[in-house]
Amino acid sequence: MTNSEKPLPKVVYLNESKFRDAMLGLRRRGGAHQRAYEKACTLITGLSYGVEELNKLTNHGEGRIKHCRKYDLSNDAHRLVTLQTDGYIYLLFVGTHDEEDKWLDQNRGLTITVHADTKKIQVTHITRIEEGGARESAGPNFAASTDENIPYLKRLEGFDVREVVPQAFLVKQLEALNENSTEDDIQEIARHIAESDAETGVMLLDVLLELRAGNKYRALARIEQFRGKATDVAADPTLEAKAVQSQVNSENLVVLSELEDEEIRKLFAPDKFQEWMLFPHKEQKRIAEKDSDKPMVLTGVSGSGKTCVLVHRARYLARKYPGERILLLTLNRSLCRLLQNLVQALCSPEELKTIHVLAFYDYFEKLTRQFGPAEYLEQLRQLAQKHPQGEEIQATIRQVNPSVYARDGPARKIGHR
Numbered sequence: 001m002t003n004s005e006k007p008l009p010k011v012v013y014l015n016e017s018k019f020r021d022a023m024l025g026l027r028r029r030g031g032a033h034q035r036a037y038e039k040a041c042t043l044i045t046g047l048s049y050g051v052e053e054l055n056k057l058t059n060h061g062e063g064r065i066k067h068c069r070k071y072d073l074s075n076d077a078h079r080l081v082t083l084q085t086d087g088y089i090y091l092l093f094v095g096t097h098d099e100e101d102k103w104l105d106q107n108r109g110l111t112i113t114v115h116a117d118t119k120k121i122q123v124t125h126i127t128r129i130e131e132g133g134a135r136e137s138a139g140p141n142f143a144a145s146t147d148e149n150i151p152y153l154k155r156l157e158g159f160d161v162r163e164v165v166p167q168a169f170l171v172k173q174l175e176a177l178n179e180n181s182t183e184d185d186i187q188e189i190a191r192h193i194a195e196s197d198a199e200t201g202v203m204l205l206d207v208l209l210e211l212r213a214g215n216k217y218r219a220l221a222r223i224e225q226f227r228g229k230a231t232d233v234a235a236d237p238t239l240e241a242k243a244v245q246s247q248v249n250s251e252n253l254v255v256l257s258e259l260e261d262e263e264i265r266k267l268f269a270p271d272k273f274q275e276w277m278l279f280p281h282k283e284q285k286r287i288a289e290k291d292s293d294k295p296m297v298l299t300g301v302s303g304s305g306k307t308c309v310l311v312h313r314a315r316y317l318a319r320k321y322p323g324e325r326i327l328l329l330t331l332n333r334s335l336c337r338l339l340q341n342l343v344q345a346l347c348s349p350e351e352l353k354t355i356h357v358l359a360f361y362d363y364f365e366k367l368t369r370q371f372g373p374a375e376y377l378e379q380l381r382q383l384a385q386k387h388p389q390g391e392e393i394q395a396t397i398r399q400v401n402p403s404v405y406a407r408d409g410p411a412r413k414i415g416h417r
Contacts (some may be wrong), residue, residue, distance in 0.1 A: 003301065004335040007087070008049075008050035008257075009047075009050075009084065009085070009086070009087055009088055009089050010048075010087065010088050010089070010244075010255050010256075010257040010258070011044060011047045011048045011088075011089045011255070011257050012088050012089065012090045012091070012244065012253060012254070012255055012256065013253070013254050013256055013267065014090060014091070014112075014121070014123065014252060014253055015251070015252045015254075016122075016123055016217075016252055017090070017091065017092055017093075017123060018265065019091045019093060019094065020268060021208045021269045022093055022094045022095055023037060023040060023041075023094055023129065024268070025038065025095070026040070026078070026094060026095065027268075030360065032074060032078075033078070033096075035074060036074045036077070036078035037094075037268075039073045039078075040073055040075060040078075040080050040094050041264075041265060041268055043071060043073070043080060044080075044091065044205070044256060044264060044268075045261055045264055045265075048194050048256050048257040048259075048264065049257075062104075064104045064105065064107070064108040064109070064135075065081075065083065065092075065107065065108070065109070065110045066083075066102065066111065066232070066234070067083050067084055067234050068083055068092075068104075069081075069082050069083075069084045069089075070080070070082070070083065070086075070100070073094070075197060077096060077097060078094070078095065078096055078097070078100075079094070079095070079096075079097060079100045080093075080094045081093040081094065081100055081103070082103070083110070083112055085171075085233055085234040085240060086234070086237050087237055087240060087241055087244075088240065088244065090112055092107075092110070093107075102136075104400060105135065105136040106113075106135055106136050106137070107125065107135060108125075108127075108135035108136070109125045109126045109127050109128055109135055109206075110123065110124075110125055111123070111124055111125065111126045111225070111232055112232070112233045113174065113221050113224070113230040113232060113233065114230060114231060114233050114236070114240055114243045115221075115224055115229060115230045115243075116229055116230065116231065116239065116241055118248060119239075119243040119246040119247065119248050119249070119251070120240060120243070120248055121233065121243050121244070121249050122217060122218065122220075122221035122230070123218060123221070124206070124210065124218045124219075124221040124222040124225065125209070125210065125218065125222065126206060126222065126225065127202050127205060127206050129198075129202065135208065136211075137212075139183075139213075140212050140213070141212070141213045141215075141351050145179055146179070149178050149179050150178070151175055151176060151177060151178045151179065152177050152181075152208055152211040152212065153174060153175055153177070153207075153208075153211075154175065154177060154194055155211065155216060156207075156211075156216070156219060156220060156223070157220075158220075159220070159223055161174050161175065163203070164200045164203070164204070164226075165193060165196075165200065165204075170189070170192070170193060174189060174204065177208060177346075179191070179212075181212075183209075183212070184336040186205065186208045186209065186212065187205065188203035189204075190202070190204050190208070192195075194255040196240070199226070200226075203222060203223070203226040206222045207219045207222050207223060209336070210222060226366030245282060245283065247257060247283055247305065250283070250284060250305040250308070251305060254267075254283065257324075258282055284305050284308050284309050284312070287309050287313075288309045288312035288313040288316055289312075289313075289316050298310075302326065307338070307339070307342070310328065310339070311328075311339065311342045311343055311346055314326050314328055314343060314347075314355050315343075315346055315347050315355075317353055318347065318351040318354045318355050319351065321349070322354070323354065324354060325354055325356060326354050326355045326356065327356050327357075327358065327363075328339050328343070328355065328356070328358070329358060329359075329360060329363055330357070330358070330359050330360065331360050332359055332360075333357070333359045333361075333362070336357055336358065336359040336362075339357045342370055343355055343357060349406050353367060377397055377400060380393075380397055381394055381397055384397070
């Protein structure tokens with residue numbers, strides 16, 4: 001493949017990067033800052049379509065973050081910071097020149113890693129002494145403080161510091177570090193370990209600073225990188241591409257190049273953006289728009305994006321069958337309210353006319369009222385006659401007030417023998 005035929009890099013937004021917060025911070029300040037925000041929106045859209053910008057700054061001389069590339073937004077007063085690989089452009093930060101410089105100091109060694117087994121993409125920090133040393137500390141994250149003040153390393157599942165530090169007296173000191181420990185305490189013990197094992201000392205420094213800043217998952221990602229299970233995304237383009245498209249990253253990553261211009265703008269618009277789950281992963285979109293003559297069952301762990309698929313499925317059906325009634329049925333009213341908000345944010349007024357969101361209880365209450373509570377209760381009485389505990393069931397039914405469709409008497413326990 002020639003250079004002219006090489007696929008264009010795709011623009012990626014990582015939820016954990018806090019890039020959106022930085023964008024909205026510019027917008028709120030107004031004036032020149034808001035103009036920089038607008039320029040950033042235009043630039044991001046342009047990068048999504050492969051438009052080469054004249055205001056690109058090369059990464060030559062920027063040693064704080066590998067693969068870093070910056071863009072001027074307004075006469076060198078504002079800059080957009082990205083991390084770029086052969087296939088992807090990751091949005092990291094936007095702000096004034098001074099804010100960008102401070103952010104780079106505090107994020108020296110920032111690395112986007114991908115786990116070889118799980119395909120999880122995660123931001124972490126890897127101190128590279130030969131490239132300028134440790135980053136400037138942002139200080140402790142008091143919002144992440146715990147009442148129990150659990151020692152930092154005790155917060156990491158699947159990691160025992162004794163696997164990398166054999167000296168019992170050092171293990172004891174490391175396991176005692178907690179929210180009362182200063183950065184000097186952390187630096188001192190890390191330096192002591194680094195005297196005999198530089199890589200381990202630097203790794204523990206990075207892990208403890210992540211934990212002090214409240215970044216547990218970044219600390220775990222740094223450990224996985226140290227173990228050789230996670231690698232810099234730029235080091236393995238094939239693994240990176242699989243990870244970007246993997247469902248495991250759907251809650252933390254969206255490829256902006258796969259969205260329409262309006263959807264990209266919505267992501268950075270405070271009055272329109274509702275939830276991260278409104279932006280579907282490519283596989284989620286495929287499932288939401290899949291046609292089938294049979295009922296479909298979507299399974300997945302919490303946070304895997306089932307709600308996103310459900311909302312986009314409703315919009316797809318509303319567009320495909322205009323005038324028909326589309327029902328979203330949920331298990332409880334709190335989820336019902338969430339879905340209603342998401343549907344309102346995603347769909348047009350015409351689509352909203354056909355989509356109905358109801359909790360399970362409210363839907364079946366409507367059905368029983370339509371068919372008549374008295375008739376339904378009578379049907380239950382007849383069914384109860386054949387049940388081993390029919391007398392107890394009928395006694396419970398007699399306590400139900402048909403006008404409110406609820407039991408007036410005390411609760412009765414009915415179980416199978």
